[in-house]
Amino acid sequence: MNPIGYRMLERSSSPVTSDVLQQFATVGTAQISDCMQRLYGADGLRPMHGGTGRMVGLAVTVKVRPGDNLMIHKAIEMAGPGDIIVVDGSGDTTNALVGELMMMAAHERGILGFVIDGAIRDLDVFAQGEFGCFARGVSHKGPYKDGPGEINVPVSIGGQVICAGDVIVGDADGVVGIPAAHAADILVLALKKENAELVSKEKILAGTYQKPWLEKTIAEKTGAA
Known part of the structure; x- marks a missing residue:
């Protein structure tokens, strides 16, 4: 058995189906975050890759010593x-x-991307490709390879706890993790919100969009209600 600090755990089978993952690819991280009460999502990580598509997959988590x-x-x-x-x-x-x-090695294995709460290098290469990469920064200084580190344990990424097998969605706005056990329910809410925003866009273009909540909220805040 691997000791604490060097645990390398196999990921349990995920309850998330391929159909759920495919549908998450149609929903933005902003809408997903809204449907989780704006409490969840990785702060401070930005897209480093050149692709404009949405990155959706299951998390393999890694906890490392800074710089290793x-x-x-x-x-x-x-x-x-x-x-x-x-x-x-x-x-x-x-x-x-x-x-x-490392990006090339991962790509060859069919891995869809990296989410790094830390730095990457070779930014010019990432920026030219479709391999998803979200990170906190860039550094030309290389890493060490001494450990410790652990695989498929709960990790903290930009203030959000991510577990192995959670759904990861990344786009131009950033990255959000959806707990595997709640993925199907969150998807239903996110698709509903996405559709509601499409209706709002149509009303804006038609000049019929209204905000009944606006004056009501202002009246309540100013005591005019």
Whole structure:
């Protein structure tokens, strides 16, 4: 058994179906976040890749010592098609945790992207490609490979706890994680919100959009109600 600090756990089978994942690809992170009461989502991570599509997959989580990527290498070997490597690097941006070679290795295994609460390097390569990458910053300084680190344990990414098998959605607005057990329910709410916003857009273009809540809220706040 691997000791604390070097645990490498196999991810349990996820209750999230491929159909649910495909439908999440049609919904923005903003709408998903709204449907989770605006409490959840990774703060401070931005897209580093050149693609404009939405990244959707299941989390393989990695917790590392700041500046060390030993267990990220191992996680890439353990992950497979449709997975997203989610790395808790404590938000430290002194040393890059991934770069071009690791991206290439992950891509060859069918991994969809990286979410790094830390730094990357070889930004020019990431910026030219479709491989999803969200990170806190960029550093030319390379990583160490000594450990410790753990795989498929709960991690903290930009203030959100992510567990192995959670749904990860990333787009131009950032990254949000959806707990696997709640993914189907959140999807229903997010699709409903997405459709409601489409109706609002049509009304705006037609000049019939109204905000009945606006004057009511102002009246309540100013005591005029």
